[in-house]
Amino acid sequence: MRLSLSSIALATALAVCSPAFAEEAPAPAPAEAPAAEPASPPKLIVAISVDQFSADLFAQYREHFSKGFARLLTGAVFPSGYQSHAATETCPGHSTLLTGVHPARTGIVANNWYVPGIGRKDKKVYCVEDETNPESTSKNPVVSPDHLKAPTLGDLMKKANPATINAAVSAKDRAAVMMSGHDTDAVYWFQGKGFTTFADRKISRAVVAGNTALQKIVDAGDGALPVPGWCGAVDRAVKVGDFTIGTYRFPLKAGDYAAYGYGPRLDAATGDMAIRMVDELGMGKDAVPDVLSVSFSQTDRVGHAFGTEGVEMCIQLAQLDATLGQLFDALDARGLDYAVVLTADHGGFDAPERLDQEGYPDAKRMSEDLEIGALADAVSQDTGITAPQGKLLYGGGGSGDIYLASGLTDEQRKTVIDALVARLRDNPEVASIYTAEQLEQLPVPHGNPQDWTMIERVRASFDPERSGQVLMMTRRGVVPIVHPGPGYVATHGSPWDYDRRVPIVFWRKGMTGEEQPAPVETVDIAPTLAALVGLKEPEGTWDGRCLDIDGSEADTCAR
Template identity: 70%
Template sequence: MRPVFAPFALALALAGAAPALAQEAAPAPPAATAAEAAPQGPPRLIVAISVDQFAADLFAQYREHFSQGFARLLTGAVFPSGYQSHAATETCPGHSTILTGAHPARTGIIANNWYVPGLGREEKRVYCAEDETDPASSSREPVVSPDHLKVPTLGDLMKRANPRAKNVAVSAKDRAAVMMSGHTADAAYWLGTKGFTTYADRQVSPAALAVNSQIGALVASGAPALPMPAWCAGVDRAVPIKDFTIGTFRFPLAAGDAKGFGRSPRVDAATGDLAVRLVDEQGLGKDDVADVLSVSFSATDYVGHAYGHDGVEMCIQLAQLDATIGTLFAALDERGIDYAVVLTADHGGIDAPERLRLHAYPGAQRLDPALGADALSAAVTQATGVAAKSGPLFYGAGGSGDVWIADGLKMKDREKALAKLIELLKANPQVAAVYTKDELAAMPVPEGAPQDWTMAEKVRASFDPERSGDVLMMTRRGVVPGDPSPSYTTTHGSPWDYDRRVPILFWRKGLAGFEQPDPVETVDIAPTLAALVGLSEPEGAWDGRCLDIDGGSGDTCAP
């Protein structure tokens, strides 16, 4: 196995040394540009990058400052108005769309978690990437599995066409790695309690063990704060939330703080490090059969949840991520691999309501506790007399959107309880829309430009009659679930465009750059990449369409 590309190892070892992006000197141009001669034939490696919670608004806010990885992508095909078209804008559903070309209504991944009231275990919540039939599995400590994903990924299809194709994925989150690689991953890694790990029936490879050793040394020693680029100064200001503040944290790492490592920009550097090691270990891009490498960077999501979008924390995070992606590209260049890249996000996000209200957004507010499952169960039982035989009357609710009713009720009691539930939800001023399972099942799957979809169409795109709730509620714009704490100030998951809009960027050496402002969808990515590697799928295989990333020549999507 070749040694890891030096800049990654150095970044982990120093853990806080300023990357090139943070220097005051004029940034160097990207290492490879579209002006270079284009390779002939399909690329040997597809690199699919997801930046968790990378909203289109964040991309627009910081794109002028990028000088490394993002800067290279900006010389390619840029779609600033991509859409995770559905309403369930969470990590698992979003990742499930990127390399399947299918909306959650077809992938079956309707949320990070859903409920099965009749499930034969005490816990009724099911995690999107678990095997709940395994007695050792729970939604919080899952036996990780891709079984819930109902459709193949691009990697699955490439291996079906040619078993020599390699399908590899890495992320700090298990659900991201699983949903991007699918059912036939040659290697899939995510961060566990003791470093990067994989499926229970597989051994952790030398590549992951090496990165885990570096992580262990770093966590044991700690590290100083990360540098703040000069262009972050404008957002470096404290905002009070309850008894703590956000807006000024610079990610110092205390010795022994594994959680702090995992929720900082450093976890993205480790993810990139492992991605490069897996390229070498798996021999990706080295033969005449195209491979796929999926890399999901999770720290933007962790930073967004803890500190919101408009403070110095997010600015530092994106500066660090720009450097990390640039180092990944440089490592692939150094290996002489002909690769094509797509970068997008699983969902967007919204800033903390407390800061939004300081910036002329009076409608930003916290979710009404009356919309939680326990509160709704109590209110409906008091009004109707209907109660579950054991446990709560309702599951879900709150920020999830879906509400499931308890199993084992008589039909008349079930109908009475659901009718009262719908009445209470529609009367709440924070609720924008309420739908029943039957109403959604009767609707056609939406088509056309995603920015024009009605609320019902957005919800229908992430509705699965086997898994979705009995009632689905959508909150109004600017309503943020959750009681804020120092590790959690805001979230995502709404049907509004701040959660749905994400950038989509394609790059390959020799690709003529252009920017297309019209809306496209993340389900367009898989058919585009499939065309790029010469993979032909039957009509109806995709919910999306092939995008002409050759700048109008039509070559990408030509049969």
């Protein structure tokens, strides 16, 4: 009989036995301890991303975790992990996790980029879209992994041994696709009223059953979610425009799939679907290691809708802690030998209205004159140049890429770029501006990510084929949402550490835990997991390095 996540009990407490002290003096230690034998590879890698789970949230809430997160905290904890690049969005961040390379090499420079000369009205290209398909638009994409330029860990493991199973699930298509890659056995994401997959595939029986289960939950409705006692300090209303945030408890009206899609319950369904996939695919059952990627999206959606410091985020993380506990308990119940890595695609920043109350007066919303339409009008006024057709500028709006219209002469392009740079340089909300020509001259940076200069951060997520002609970085504390509304009050995407810093945690049963304060990068995850499963790749495959995740004398990188 298949066990659902909700039916698995929490893990029983481990009995701890203390050895009795010997009466005689201990024997002298040997001159040199024998080298520890490396453990055999795990049968299943469980790679978990918590969307928008910043190092700040991790530090703030880790003392309250008692279930899934608490188990991971007994492993190898790197509280100062970095998404080192400037483009701290979902798609670029997820693209680094299992490729081991920066967005400059994955080619995923943003969630969306622009191709002004593309032969369709919609000039925006979604990061996991097949824009060559006439049925595809950036808002309703035909989903494809083709934009990802680097292989994932699952791709490489399947190349080494086709018996490897490479599967992924998330509420977001871009998260599941970026973590699994090109050579996949099953990839699912939530859309509408259930989980779906690529247009040329069908959802499996297990996914049909999972969708039926979640639809029963939504159609029945539910009350407000419980508020843990330790959430009291953040349970207060904050006014944003003509509405408030900070006190919402996620009641679920019967049949309200939109509300379901933006609250903690969808994380639980994602975890449930992960276990259904493990069972159906037979993951972790033979001597060939498998890879299961699970991206929990709802921390990001709660962060956008309510900010990071209200009771909503407190409820979300408590619910996610329980979901992780159920996921691990279900894997335990199946007797699987699995290793876990948990991290995030990026961090996040709170709503400036609450930050102002909390003593951060420099936090503010971006001014209208940095919106792309206003910039285009200003540059046209300065230069007398208008687009041959369509818009003069695309993109912009916050820290990121600005693209020039197609059809401009070389002289016009230079004039527009010079005028745009001058406008941005005079704007007090802009920290730095770079041109594609400048960035192309630089190598992709290496070394401790907290020491990187601003231009190095931008270079790490710059691809000359897809990035804009001008890249602007707004100042610290500037939130690129000019007009907030219900469901969208806070965001991420900046080059500042509140968006770059994320936790990285590894866990496997029996490993010796450690707390490692040194700065590491998400591009270190893939080479670390590769070493764990005995996968050897040529030098230059990764931008990152292998991390020794065993706190004992054993070296997990020396295999």
